[in-house]
Amino acid sequence: xxxxxxxxxxxxxxxxxxxxxxxxxxxxxxxxxxxxxxxxxxxxxxxxxxxxxxxxxxxxxxxxxxxxxxxxxxxxxxxxxxxxxxxxxxxxxxxxxxxxxxxxxxxxxxxxxxxxxxxxxxxxxxxxxxxxxxxxxxxxxxxxxxxxxxxxxxxxxxxxxxxxxxxxxxxxxxxxxxxxxxxxxxxxxxxxxxxxxxxxxxxxxxxxxxxxxxxxxxxxxxxxxxxxxxxxxxxxxxxxxxxxxxxxxxxxxxxxxxxxxxxxxxxxxxxxxxxxxxxxxxxxxxxxxxxxxxxxxxxxxxxxxxxxxxxxxxxxxx
Amino acid sequence: xxxxxxxxxxxxxxxxxxxxxxxxxxxxxxxxxxxxxxxxxxxxxxxxxxxxxxxxxxxxxxxxxxxxxxxxxxxxxxxxxxxxxxxxxxxxxxxxxxxxxxxxxxxxxxxxxxxxxxxxxxxxxxxxxxxxxxxxxxxxxxxxxxxxxxxxxxxxxxxxxxxxxxxxxxxxxxxxxxxxxxxxxxxxxxxxxxxxxxxxxxxxxxxxxxxxxxxxxxxxxxxxxxxxxxxxxxxxxxxxxxxxxxxxxxxxxxxxxxxxxxxxxxxxxxxxxxxxxxxxxxxxxxxxxxxxxxxxxx
Numbered sequence: 001x002x003x004x005x006x007x008x009x010x011x012x013x014x015x016x017x018x019x020x021x022x023x024x025x026x027x028x029x030x031x032x033x034x035x036x037x038x039x040x041x042x043x044x045x046x047x048x049x050x051x052x053x054x055x056x057x058x059x060x061x062x063x064x065x066x067x068x069x070x071x072x073x074x075x076x077x078x079x080x081x082x083x084x085x086x087x088x089x090x091x092x093x094x095x096x097x098x099x100x101x102x103x104x105x106x107x108x109x110x111x112x113x114x115x116x117x118x119x120x121x122x123x124x125x126x127x128x129x130x131x132x133x134x135x136x137x138x139x140x141x142x143x144x145x146x147x148x149x150x151x152x153x154x155x156x157x158x159x160x161x162x163x164x165x166x167x168x169x170x171x172x173x174x175x176x177x178x179x180x181x182x183x184x185x186x187x188x189x190x191x192x193x194x195x196x197x198x199x200x201x202x203x204x205x206x207x208x209x210x211x212x213x214x215x216x217x218x219x220x221x222x223x224x225x226x227x228x229x230x231x232x233x234x235x236x237x238x239x240x241x242x243x244x245x246x247x248x249x250x251x252x253x254x255x256x257x258x259x260x261x262x263x264x265x266x267x268x269x270x271x272x273x274x275x276x277x278x279x280x281x282x283x284x285x286x287x288x289x290x291x292x293x294x295x296x297x298x299x300x301x302x303x304x305x306x307x308x309x310x311x312x313x314x315x316x317x318x
Numbered sequence: 319x320x321x322x323x324x325x326x327x328x329x330x331x332x333x334x335x336x337x338x339x340x341x342x343x344x345x346x347x348x349x350x351x352x353x354x355x356x357x358x359x360x361x362x363x364x365x366x367x368x369x370x371x372x373x374x375x376x377x378x379x380x381x382x383x384x385x386x387x388x389x390x391x392x393x394x395x396x397x398x399x400x401x402x403x404x405x406x407x408x409x410x411x412x413x414x415x416x417x418x419x420x421x422x423x424x425x426x427x428x429x430x431x432x433x434x435x436x437x438x439x440x441x442x443x444x445x446x447x448x449x450x451x452x453x454x455x456x457x458x459x460x461x462x463x464x465x466x467x468x469x470x471x472x473x474x475x476x477x478x479x480x481x482x483x484x485x486x487x488x489x490x491x492x493x494x495x496x497x498x499x500x501x502x503x504x505x506x507x508x509x510x511x512x513x514x515x516x517x518x519x520x521x522x523x524x525x526x527x528x529x530x531x532x533x534x535x536x537x538x539x540x541x542x543x544x545x546x547x548x549x550x551x552x553x554x555x556x557x558x559x560x561x562x563x564x565x566x567x568x569x570x571x572x573x574x575x576x577x578x579x580x581x582x583x584x585x586x587x588x589x590x591x592x593x594x595x596x597x598x599x600x601x602x603x604x605x606x607x608x609x610x611x612x613x614x615x616x
Contacts, residue, residue, distance in 0.1 A: 017435070020434050020435055020436070021434070021435065021436035021437060022436075023430075023434055023515055024430045024431075024433075024434025024435065024436035024439070025430070025434075025436050026430070027426050027427060027429050027430025027434065027515075028426075028427045028430035028431060028442065028484075030423040030426060030427055030482065030483045030484045031423075031427045031446060031483065031484030031490065032442075033483055034423075034480065034482075034483020034484045035445065035449065035483075035484070037464075037483070038457065038461065038480050038483060039449055039452055039457060041460065041464075042456070042457035042458075042459075042460035042461050042464070043452065043456055043457060043460075045459075045460035045463070046456055046457065046459050046460050049459060049460065056463075056466075103354065106347060106350055106351060106354075107351075109343075109347060111344060111347050111348070113351075117351050117354075117355060119602065120355045120358050120359045121354065121355075121358050122598075123358065123359065123362065123595065123598070124358055124361075126540050126544075126594045126595070126597075126598050127544075127591055127594065128543065128544035128546070128561075128562055128565075128590055128591065128594065129544060129546050129562075130546055130562045130563075130565045130566055130569075130590070131565065131587045131590050131591050134565065134569060134583060134584075134587050135361050135362075135364070135365045135584070135587055136361065138364075138365070138368060138580055138583075138584065139361060139364060143379060144376075144377060144378075144379050144381065145381075146364055146381050149379070149380050149381055152380075178357065178358065178361070181358075182354075182358055236451075236453065239453075240453060240454075240455065242547065243546050243547060246550075247546075247566060247569070261455055264455055268458070268459050268462070269462075269551060274459050274463070277459050278459050278460075280455075281453075281455045281456045281458070281459065282456065284453060284455050284456065285452070285453060285455070285456045288451065288453055289451065292451065
């Protein structure tokens with residue numbers, strides 16, 4: 001296409017180029033339309049709604065910054081729900097990313113049976129969230145549950161898990177980790193580990209490097225872009241925690257698992273406070289953007305982009 | 319992993335230590351993997367076992383491992399306790415139509431970005447990627463109001479129609495990466511033979527990218543089958559529920575006479591998971607080969 005366009009006579013070139021442009025735009029038009037209808041418009045509309053009081057039945061009324069003032073200074077649940085969410089995110093991101101990396105490193109050793117284990121690890125991640133919540137609810141059941149029974153066999157009296165103020169968030173995190181450690185995050189790590197050139201390890205061994213030093217000086221730098229990608233996505237996902245709490249605890253006990261998005265959901269769809277929910281949504285968006293920006297800033301210090309393949313890929317993406 | 323051996327001075331001890339190290343590593347591997355397997359797979363086993371117990375047996379402590387009486391009729395009981403058939407049909411309709419739309423439109427959009435030059439192509443592609451950063455929470459309130467205006471609340475449309483518009487940044491990115499790996503010479507050859515751009519896509523690129531497109535379709539199907547939040551927000555009457563929401567409905571509906579219903583709930587859960595597992599095994603090679611990932615490394 002490029003060569004034809006360059007060598008062809010002038011008028012022809014411009015018609016060809018125009019035709020190509022029109023065709024290209026036609027092909028991407030589903031995205032353009034969808035972006036306008038389902039992303040751009042709702043984002044602007046929710047920004048507008050965040051400055052209004054709107055209960056669906058009567059028309060929205062402009063109240064300026066009142067929703068934001070209420071969120072920051074009056075609504076105690078705004079801050080506490082955010083705190084709970086950050087606590088959950090901390091557990092979920094550290095244990096989740098390290099867990100997936102650990103599982104991937106185990107499975108990358110290619111012992112017999114690895115494919116079967118990979119399948120077993122992967123299954124929870126394709127399990128519907130409602131099913132995960134229900135089956136763990138049964139396992140965590142304080143008096144009849146199998147987990148506390150197994151703990152009692154080794155002499156431990158288990159906590160009431162999801163029904164305990166202190167254990168509720170870690171319990172939700174356990175369900176979340178169960179459903180994500182062996183999933184796509186692990187598979188992405190596996191692919192990254194397999195792309196580390198074997199010769200590098202061999203060379204390091206000849207130089208007398210132990211397994212820890214090989215991990216620290218070869219594996220980690222080479223998979224750091226993958227690590228970064230996984231951390232960013234896991235943080236965003238963790239902040240959205242809602243369904244598990246909604247199904248398994250109803251936000252309880254005594255608000256212990258009443259997360260930020262739960263508060264947003266309740267305001268929007270139970271209290272019909274659409275304006276306030278929109279303000280919460282925008283604050284949420286800004287928090288996500290801020291955390292991601294910090295990640296990108298910090299990444300200069302520890303993410304190592306090798307030349308060649310991955311750099312080319314990055315160019316393609318831009 | 320055979321590190322400790324390297325430090326030893328003599329050659330013969332070294333090789334012996336290395337064999338020992340190898341055995342030790344294999345033991346470590348199988349023990350850790352076995353523990354992890356119990357964590358990941360155990361809950362499924364427990365769910366299936368619980369789903370086959372009698373009502374009174376499930377409520378006894380200490381729990382029995384194997385059911386004393388195998389109650390396979392828990393399954394038909396669970397199935398008829400709530401309108402599961404309705405839920406299933408709704409989920410199949412949503413999953414089928416949304417997946418189809420998502421896969422087709424993501425392919426078209428990815429093709430547009432991979433093979434055509436048009437003004438603002440770079441910035442527009444960045445726009446695609448940046449939508450990855452927009453959480454659903456930000457758009458949900460106006461979307462809800464929009465569907466309300468359209469009269470789509472309590473219908474399956476909000477779960478289907480939005481997915482016919484490009485299929486999301488992830489899939490577009492993935493498929494574009496794949497299209498870029500296919501030499502343009504193939505396109506040119508087809509064009510010389512008189513193929514138009516749609517024929518080039520359908521006859522050249524799609525067959526060559528079938529694994530990637532299948533992967534996208536499988537991920538999309540699992541996503542729609544498992545979706546919980548959207549049905550929760552957009553649907554109200556049980557007849558319209560998808561399986562996800564139907565199971566929730568079952569979970570929250572009290573039984574007559576306060577009987578335990580965990581065994582039936584477990585049966586319902588199994589009924590819901592089975593299609594995911596079947597799809598997973600049917601398409602396992604796409605997951606295991608990690609085709610998706612080669613695109614992600616960029």
